[in-house]
Amino acid sequence: MKSVLIKRFLLACFLIVAASALTFALVAAAPGNVAALIAERAAGPGADAEMIRKIGDELGLYDPLPLRYARWLASAATGDLGVSLRTGKPVAEEFAARIPMTAALLGGGGLIAFLLSLTLGIAGAASNGRLADRVIHGFSLVGASTPNFFVAALLVIVFSVTLGWLPTFGTSGFQSWLLPWATIALFPASVLSRVVRVNLQEAMSRPFATTGFAKGYTRSSVLLREALPNIAIPYLTTFGAQFTLMIIGSIVVETVFALRGVGAFFIDAIRFRDFVGMQSTLLLFIIFFVMTNLLVDIICMLVDPRIRRARSA
């Protein structure tokens, strides 16, 4: 178990390096010139070619790509992510202010998706083809096929504009988080509730479920005691995948609800050709992806006795 964990961790580190190298190369290949941008800022539209060259030389922009990547990664490892071309502030400082915002969005949304999907999935399986099951199925189909900018607009129109219950944007306390959380949680909650429902149904047709009935449990008890523990692995795996996807959702949700998080920073960086900001945010996203997956893998190993106790057998 311990050696497996070490192996997984090393693999995760390798993945981070490999993926960030790839994104570094892609961003470097994107149209636009950092030196020109800086020169323009300094001297207005009249920046001449000489000045651009000089700035580029100073920044090492004309060095070979692998060298630039190595230099960037080394300084990133020390916490120096460079200075945002858009805001003029160190990216590390931006992140320090913005990561808590995105963490709150993803944490709340993830928790809602977790609770809602389990509740709906179990309720659907318990209802087993009757009305509640079909209503929940319908909800999850709609939820999984509605883009989140549309969900956001709809929620704002209903709860903010028409009913006036909740604020349209900003971070003024718990209430202001409800609409962003609902928006970002809808898609994963819909997908995951189907995963719960389908896997529970499959588990209920397995022989151990019949044993559960033979032990004298009612159907709902068999569902919770026998079937539910058996869907832990597929559920957690899908949850991990959905949770990482929520970072993509945060780009839209933070923009729509004017949350000053990492997602909004990323989209602004793209808009303003802030290559430094873009690069750093992508690194952050990659670390989030890889570490979430590593965490899910570890949780799955701990949850499944066949893996957890593999060595004591």
Place this chain on the structure above:
Amino acid sequence: MTSQVEPLYAINDLVIDLYAATVSVRAVDGVSLHVMPGETVAIVGESGSGKTVSTLGPLGLLPEGVTVDVRGTAKAGGKDLVGMASARLSQMRGAYFGVIFQDPISALNPMLKVGPQLAEQARRFCGLSHEAARKEAVSLLARSGIPDPEDRYNRYPHEMSGGMLQRAMIALALAARPKVLIADEPTTALDATVQAQILELIRQIQRDNDIGVILITHDIGAVASVADRVVVLYAGQVAEEGSVLDVLTSPVHPYTRGLLASVPDFRAEDRVEAHEIPGLPPNQIKLEPGCRFAERCEHVEPQCRVERPPLRTIAAPGTPHRVACPVVIRREGIAVQ
């Protein structure tokens, strides 16, 4: 068999139709059978003959996904399981019946430890305290022939061998101190060396606890060694039933005779080599009026295809010997009551 003793489990004129997505099957067609206290009844028949559905169907223990329509009666403890409210039926399943399934590896939940499940049963149905239930569970594991039961108590199924798991399954089935034990092919999935041990364990448990055992099997050797009575099912109907001695040594129904002849080592002096019964069991989707075995029977007469052969009781002392074949009874001049 005295007349005051009630059967522990008695199904009567049971008809069970199964409706799956595209087909419907009459899996059980008018079966009656019972088990008395302290008795072991074997149910034999080819795969698909309705052994599982007829015994476990009234308990509501068929896998999900098929719609089950049950008619007739299935009496246990003075109550009819057919039409019983599902909460009460669950209670009956837990308290009155213990069930052992064919494959212990798939029948035991991979995510649950073995021992605590036993303790839970003892607590729920025997009113034991938490501590007492744990002790009872360990003792049950020990009585089921599991070495080092204290250690096994906290084991998951994947940490035990198939034979040990079947012993654990037996312990689980007994944990609520049931009146009736139903063992559905309990040795089919096990190694030959373990099979005999498991059968011996079931027999010993039956003696120790004076419970009724229904043993579903197609192992004629198992029938001979542990059962008191045997019921032969063919295509959802009873072909023949009686004491093990009567049915195994003087079978009457052509299907029973074929079944015994197809066992290689049974009555080896009579039969030099095993005979297969020619043909296949009928498709139970279309319901023919006459004898289900007619298509494969060497004694078939035109009458067989028209009328369902009634179960007749052969005149003999002791346990009634019933046969659903008037043709052989007539041809061989067997006396009936």
